[in-house]
Amino acid sequence: MFGWQGKILRIDLSEGTCRTEALPAGLMKDYIGGRGMCDRILFDEIDPRIDALSPDNKLIFATGPLTGTGAPAASRFIVSAKSPLSNCVSSPCCGGYFGANLKYSGYDLLIIEGKSPEPVYISIRNDEVNINPAGHLWGKVSSDTEKTIRAEMKTRYDLDNWALNTMGIANIGPAGEKLVRFACIMSDGGRAAGRSGLGAVMGSKNLKAVTALGTGQVNIADVEGFRKAVMEFYQEGRDNGELYKRRRYGTWGLPGRANASKTQAAFNFKEGYFAEFAKYEDPEVIIDLIRVRDEACFSCPFGCSKRSRIKDPEYPLTAKGPEHETMALLGSNCGLGDMEDICRANYLCNELGMDTITTGAMVSCAMELYEEGYLPEKDLGYPLEFGNRNMFKLLKQIAQREGIGELMAQGGVTFGAKYGHPELFMGIKGMGIPAWHPQALDALGLQYATCNTGGAHTKSTMPFYEGRKDPAHFVEFTKKDQDYLASADSGVLCWIIYHGPLWGEKLSQWLTYVTGTNYTPEGLERLGERIWNLERLFNMKAGITGKDDTLPPRILKEPRVKNRVVVLDKLLPEYYEMRGWDQNGVPTREKLKELALEKEGAGVI
Ligand code: SF4
Numbered sequence: 001m002f003g004w005q006g007k008i009l010r011i012d013l014s015e016g017t018c019r020t021e022a023l024p025a026g027l028m029k030d031y032i033g034g035r036g037m038c039d040r041i042l043f044d045e046i047d048p049r050i051d052a053l054s055p056d057n058k059l060i061f062a063t064g065p066l067t068g069t070g071a072p073a074a075s076r077f078i079v080s081a082k083s084p085l086s087n088c089v090s091s092p093c094c095g096g097y098f099g100a101n102l103k104y105s106g107y108d109l110l111i112i113e114g115k116s117p118e119p120v121y122i123s124i125r126n127d128e129v130n131i132n133p134a135g136h137l138w139g140k141v142s143s144d145t146e147k148t149i150r151a152e153m154k155t156r157y158d159l160d161n162w163a164l165n166t167m168g169i170a171n172i173g174p175a176g177e178k179l180v181r182f183a184c185i186m187s188d189g190g191r192a193a194g195r196s197g198l199g200a201v202m203g204s205k206n207l208k209a210v211t212a213l214g215t216g217q218v219n220i221a222d223v224e225g226f227r228k229a230v231m232e233f234y235q236e237g238r239d240n241g242e243l244y245k246r247r248r249y250g251t252w253g254l255p256g257r258a259n260a261s262k263t264q265a266a267f268n269f270k271e272g273y274f275a276e277f278a279k280y281e282d283p284e285v286i287i288d289l290i291r292v293r294d295e296a297c298f299s300c301p302f303g304c305s306k307r308s309r310i311k312d313p314e315y316p317l318t319a320k321g322p323e324h325e326t327m328a329l330l331g332s333n334c335g336l337g338d339m340e341d342i343c344r345a346n347y348l349c350n351e352l353g354m355d356t357i358t359t360g361a362m363v364s365c366a367m368e369l370y371e372e373g374y375l376p377e378k379d380l381g382y383p384l385e386f387g388n389r390n391m392f393k394l395l396k397q398i399a400q401r402e403g404i405g406e407l408m409a410q411g412g413v414t415f416g417a418k419y420g421h422p423e424l425f426m427g428i429k430g431m432g433i434p435a436w437h438p439q440a441l442d443a444l445g446l447q448y449a450t451c452n453t454g455g456a457h458t459k460s461t462m463p464f465y466e467g468r469k470d471p472a473h474f475v476e477f478t479k480k481d482q483d484y485l486a487s488a489d490s491g492v493l494c495w496i497i498y499h500g501p502l503w504g505e506k507l508s509q510w511l512t513y514v515t516g517t518n519y520t521p522e523g524l525e526r527l528g529e530r531i532w533n534l535e536r537l538f539n540m541k542a543g544i545t546g547k548d549d550t551l552p553p554r555i556l557k558e559p560r561v562k563n564r565v566v567v568l569d570k571l572l573p574e575y576y577e578m579r580g581w582d583q584n585g586v587p588t589r590e591k592l593k594e595l596a597l598e599k600e601g602a603g604v605i
Pocket of ligand 1: 296496
């Protein structure tokens with residue numbers, strides 16, 4: 001078999017059993033891998049109406065046919081489950097070494113079911129799979145968890161340093177254990193499957209970590225053609241100025257760019273510009289301030305990830321990031337401009353295991369509630385105006401569910417409602433809005449509002465590329481890019497490198513060489529559309545409707561940036577029509593027939 005390993009590893013934590021299954025050929029053909037396969041399995045195997053934190057939810061770690069092949073920026077992995085934050089099907093993508101190790105162990109997918117009676121961690125080393133006690137890890141922050149597990153694996157398998165350092169570990173911090181609804185899954189020294197609260201799903205299963213160390217291989221159908229195409233892309237990476245910038249700066253080139261164009265979320269989205277960020281318009285400034293080194297995910301020649309350090313004994317380790325989204329949501333959007341302070345907030349979220357975007361949206365909401373006099377200081381125990389460093393205390397309280405953190409751990413809608421102003425939580429389907437202010441570009445607002453997983457920026461492309469800036473094509477490209485990205489997330493390709501047109505072109509090329517099946521950009525767009533519609537059907541069965549395809553009132557009614565609001569009432573009907581959905585956002589019978597999803601639509605259309 002080429003590309004895929006052809007095997008699923010299924011672990012039932014309630015029963016304490018592990019078994020392998022053949023990967024169905026239909027899954028490979030129609031869903032590729034990663035996100036597409038996860039969607040299909042969740043649709044078939046769980047009732048979308050379940051409580052996402054119950055043992056009935058399933059947590060899937062998924063690779064794609066490109067994982068571990070050496071295709072550039074293509075060895076990330078997908079984690080998927082029903083989200084306890086948005087109630088939608090969700091599939092954050094994570095970098096590092098875990099995906100390649102799972103694949104080299106011989107598995108395309110790892111499906112985790114049930115709930116362990118006691119804390120455990122799973123270790124996978126090729127076909128040796130163990131469910132290990134994790135009582136001694138419970139309560140540990142992410143870096144300590146990884147360190148302890150690496151030491152245990154070293155002793156158990158007598159590993160050399162190479163194996164130790166390239167082993168993949170996915171784990172949760174205290175926030176996941178405490179079921180904070182926006183807890184994330186951390187991996188390999190600070191990477192994150194960040195959005196939608198899957199760390200809480202892992203915590204609900206009493207699962208502290210999963211490790212993978214594989215020594216197998218992935219077969220490639222056309223080795224010579226693949227090698228040549230990869231070398232050409234390496235060269236393009238050296239010659240192409242845009243790709244060079246992504247390598248040199250990662251996402252650190254973006255805060256200045258967003259701020260200069262008045263697109264940077266600031267002060268709970270009341271503004272699109274933060275004066276204190278003007279100094280970061282030259283990304284070399286950020287590099288000089290905090291960069292320790294660059295890092296790469298498995299077999300990625302771009303190595304865009306930045307590791308940072310600050311001079312503060314309370315924050316002794318280096319940390320991954322902060323990425324642009326973190327700089328915005330925990331920085332400018334909370335009125336925090338000092339880069340070392342932003343690093344402190346990033347460090348805490350990574351160690352405690354919380355999504356920096358939704359966490360930032362929670363904190364900025366609390367700051368506005370406080371400044372407006374809706375949130376009394378006695379409930380906090382300290383002042384919390386924008387820019388106040390008491391936010392570090394608040395981050396710890398949220399992760400530990402202490403004091404006001406107990407309420408905030410339940411998410412922004414519940415928190416805002418308790419103080420009479422749910423509209424001050426800047427979220428979509430419960431998930432915090434990402435860094436780019438949607439009032440700057442209507443296309444962003446449409447992407448955020450219609451995203452199947454909630455307010456996310458990585459399920460379509462930013463509208464800054466060829467053709468995508470033209471308002472006449474906003475709707476067309478939003479749909480097109482959502483569909484392409486559904487395929488790219490199934491491959492699995494890195495969103496940072498493969499934007500817009502590159503998705504179809506490169507994904508079809510890599511998949512064809514690797515699997516020996518002929519893929520075309522058009523075919524992948526179609527396949528992605530099918531995945532997108534399947535997600536829509538899952539969400540509808542979970543109770544999501546067209547009414548949830550919206551934006552916070554501030555974005556729709558208060559012209560805060562460039563004197564504009566997002567005209568969603570105009571864009572949404574056009575978008576639904578282009579998708580072949582009715583005016584309530586329900587896929588039509590004809591569209592489902594065209595996509596061979598008629599059976600799946602039964603009961604919801
Ligand atoms: S571009 Fe960056 S995030 Fe993407 S795979 Fe490479 S190192 Fe990882």
